[in-house]
Amino acid sequence: MIIALENASSDPSIALAAPDGTILAVDGWSVGRRQGSDLLPRLLALLARDDRELRHATAVAVGAGPGSFTGLRVAMSVAKGLALALDIPVVAAPSLVAWLAAEPGSAAAVTRAGARDAFVLLRGEREPRIALTAELPAIVAGRGVVAPTELAEAAGLAGALTPHRAAGAIAEAVAARLAADPGGDDLDHLEPIYLRPAGRIGPTRGVVGWP
Numbered sequence: 079m080i081i082a083l084e085n086a087s088s089d090p091s092i093a094l095a096a097p098d099g100t101i102l103a104v105d106g107w108s109v110g111r112r113q114g115s116d117l118l119p120r121l122l123a124l125l126a127r128d129d130r131e132l133r134h135a136t137a138v139a140v141g142a143g144p145g146s147f148t149g150l151r152v153a154m155s156v157a158k159g160l161a162l163a164l165d166i167p168v169v170a171a172p173s174l175v176a177w178l179a180a181e182p183g184s185a186a187a188v189t190r191a192g193a194r195d196a197f198v199l200l201r202g203e204r205e206p207r208i209a210l211t212a213e214l215p216a217i218v219a220g221r222g223v224v225a226p227t228e229l230a231e232a233a234g235l236a237g238a239l240t241p242h243r244a245a246g247a248i249a250e251a252v253a254a255r256l257a258a259d260p261g262g263d264d265l266d267h268l269e270p271i272y273l274r275p276a277g278r279i280g281p282t283r284g285v286v287g288w289p
Contacts, residue, residue, distance in 0.1 A: 079130060080137045080256075081160065082249035084241065085117055085153035086145025086173035087189045087226035092121050093245035094128055097136055099253030103128045106242020108227050117152055135164055137262065139252035141244065142170035143271035144197045144206060145189045150270035158265055167262025169252040172271065174199040174206055177224040179247035181239050185221035188214055190229055 079102070082093040091106035105124045109116050125131060140157035143150045154170075161168035177187040178201055191197045191208050198217055199206040209217055214233040223230075223238045230238035256262065 079134045080139055080249045080253060081121065081132075081135045082139040082245040082252065083117060083121070083153045083157055084141035084173060084176060084245040084248055085149040086141050086143045087149065087241060088146070088228050089226045089240045089242055090117060090149065090153075091242050091245035092117070092124055093249045094124060094130065095139075095246070095249035095253060097253060097256070099250040101246045101249065102130075104243055104246045106240065106245070108240070110228070118156055121156075132160065132164065135160065135166055137166050137252065137256055138164075138168040139245075139248045140168065140170050141173035141176060141248050142269075143173050144191065145173055145271075154268070154270050158268070161262075161265060167256065167260065168265065168268065169255050169262045170268055170270075171248045171251045171255075173241075173244065173248075176244045176247040176251065177241040179251070180241065180243040181222070181224045183222050184224045184239060186218050187224045187241070188218075188229060188233075188235075189226060196229065196233070 080095040084091045088110055089108050093104045094102040103124055105120055138157045138160045140153050157168050174187040185201050187199045188196045194211050195208050196211050197206045198209050211233050223235055224241050225235055225238040227240055
């Protein structure tokens with residue numbers, strides 16, 4: 079069983095999947111500023127509802143961002159802790175790529191990059207860009223978008239979908255990676271994609287999904 083964690087925004091999600099990527103259970107919710115407190119309790123509750131235990135896990139998948147500094151640190155810490163305690167591989171995947179994979183009808187995924195900035199990944203583009211929050215409606219231009227609830231409301235993105243199913247997409251991507259490379263990522267060098275200054279946003283080496 080793969081445990082997947084996605085905590086790059088104020089709308090995190092978790093998922094359980096079979097080793098081949100078949101989704102067993104998904105849970106997504108909105109937390110406001112409580113990104114550090116809900117992740118593990120929600121995971122334990124999801125395991126209990128699906129009549130499973132942590133010891134059944136064969137791998138941990140985690141969204142690497144970009145996005146919330148606190149959320150990414152919490153998710154990465156939990157993922158690494160589980161991998162060490164259970165002696166199983168951990169693999170990271172880019173969050174915004176997973177958001178789009180989970181919502182195939184959406185053309186863009188956006189999340190906070192700062193108080194007035196946002197990361198934007200348009201479907202078909204290789205890397206996210208940074209834009210002012212006020213510019214998002216023009217960039218999206220009426221197309222479907224995946225965005226955290228608070229950002230969608232602040233930017234006036236009517237009809238935006240929440241990334242509540244993204245952990246399932248992360249689990250699927252990681253299952254494919256593990257089929258080719260069962261060892262997973264290097265715990266000592268695995269880091270979230272943190273907030274970056276305006277300009278080029280380079281890919282993080284070793285993270286599933288980056289070219």
